[in-house]
Amino acid sequence: MNFYSTNGQAPIASLEKAVVKGLAEDKGLYMPERIKNLSKEFYDNIENLSFQEIAYTVADAFFGEDVPAEDLRRIVYDTLAFDCPCIKVTDSIYSLELFHGPTLAFKDVGARFMARLLQFFLKKEGAGEVNVLVATSGDTGSAVANGFLGVEGIHVYVLYPKGKVSPIQECQFTTLGQNITAVEVDGVFDDCQALVKNAFIDADLNAHMQLTSANSINVARFLPQAFYYFYAYAQMKKKRLADQLVVCVPSGNFGNICSALFGKRMGLPIKRFIAANNANDVFFKYLQTGKYEPKASVQTIANAMDVGDPSNFARVYELYGKSHAAICANISGATYTDEQIAETIKEVKAETGYVCDPHGACGYRALKEGLKEGETGVFLETAHPAKFKDTVDRILGDNIEIPAKLQAFMKGAKQSVPMSKDFVSFKQYLMAE
Numbered sequence: 001m002n003f004y005s006t007n008g009q010a011p012i013a014s015l016e017k018a019v020v021k022g023l024a025e026d027k028g029l030y031m032p033e034r035i036k037n038l039s040k041e042f043y044d045n046i047e048n049l050s051f052q053e054i055a056y057t058v059a060d061a062f063f064g065e066d067v068p069a070e071d072l073r074r075i076v077y078d079t080l081a082f083d084c085p086c087i088k089v090t091d092s093i094y095s096l097e098l099f100h101g102p103t104l105a106f107k108d109v110g111a112r113f114m115a116r117l118l119q120f121f122l123k124k125e126g127a128g129e130v131n132v133l134v135a136t137s138g139d140t141g142s143a144v145a146n147g148f149l150g151v152e153g154i155h156v157y158v159l160y161p162k163g164k165v166s167p168i169q170e171c172q173f174t175t176l177g178q179n180i181t182a183v184e185v186d187g188v189f190d191d192c193q194a195l196v197k198n199a200f201i202d203a204d205l206n207a208h209m210q211l212t213s214a215n216s217i218n219v220a221r222f223l224p225q226a227f228y229y230f231y232a233y234a235q236m237k238k239k240r241l242a243d244q245l246v247v248c249v250p251s252g253n254f255g256n257i258c259s260a261l262f263g264k265r266m267g268l269p270i271k272r273f274i275a276a277n278n279a280n281d282v283f284f285k286y287l288q289t290g291k292y293e294p295k296a297s298v299q300t301i302a303n304a305m306d307v308g309d310p311s312n313f314a315r316v317y318e319l320y321g322k323s324h325a326a327i328c329a330n331i332s333g334a335t336y337t338d339e340q341i342a343e344t345i346k347e348v349k350a351e352t353g354y355v356c357d358p359h360g361a362c363g364y365r366a367l368k369e370g371l372k373e374g375e376t377g378v379f380l381e382t383a384h385p386a387k388f389k390d391t392v393d394r395i396l397g398d399n400i401e402i403p404a405k406l407q408a409f410m411k412g413a414k415q416s417v418p419m420s421k422d423f424v425s426f427k428q429y430l431m432a433e
């Protein structure tokens, strides 16, 4: 399958090129040329399939032309070698918990899949080492570092702002060693992102080393997230609650919801979607006005969604033929302040005993406010609440338990490379690698 750029000015790319390069030459995002419908038999029988079987069928539609069946099957099964996401009831609203992977957030699946697919292509070509650069405000770095840990032929540099990520987050990518280097930047998240962007366009660096991105701009990272939505549908169908399914996705860069929209295009019977935002409301405003106006992000307690210019907006726009009306017919929006998020975490706990993380809380609230008669709502619980322990404890006056998986990270010794936010020193560092 070939991929084209949303900016329309770059050459058509093979899957391999799209995965190894990440971003197209014209800075657009790669889109598959075709989106296949899955068979009626698959949908009729989906509730009897395992998560891995469902995921393999979905992966085959996107990657099956380029990756032999036995390799793709291994990539999918290795990616999903942990507990399945699970559906929990919070009164009449359902939560699909996507935090059963190694770093307890949904990005594990995309990161693990991308690492394995990239490795497949490198082995096939006998190519040299690829270097993944990733800027993080917390969650992406841990998922990417753990997803790529120990994967031969790939080195990962995680750039993060010194003192601006929580200790729990920091230990998830600074204690790993092996092929993972944590770069501690004396600056803010935007400085880290600028260093990465400058590195991608620097001619000397690109001549010196092969660089790629593991953000959700990469097709191998965002498309596998569609697995979750097929699985959610299957679980709800099993409960006979899938007729008018509304799925609400806490959204930042819109990679996750974008994969869901691809799923719908493949025939997945989800009635409509809600994109729940924190105070960063650029998409919400777009739905209201038809104008997309990026702005600087503001800091919130749901910080993995602090995005002022969601990169996957370009894909959503393209998928619906650049039609505002078509987008509005399939997706509605919501935006919540930190106060509303905190209020929701308290309310859900009091009414159901369920502890939401700040991102999931946006999803819950948007369903609570937006579901119509006859509809059933599922929101994605995108991270384990313990990843945001300080915030959640403060809001609930509680001391929530840290799962063993997370505690294990906290025992390791921190290793990081100190870096100034100025590109010259970062470049010098990479040139010497």
Ligand SMILES: *Cc1c(COP(=O)(O)O)cnc(C)c1O
Pocket: 105, 106, 107, 139, 140, 216, 250, 251, 252, 253, 254, 255, 256, 257, 304, 305, 359, 382, 383
């Ligand atoms: C990354 C992230 C999001 C936002 O997902 P996007 O694909 O960027 O829209 C939501 N919640 C958590 C916990 C995340 O880590």
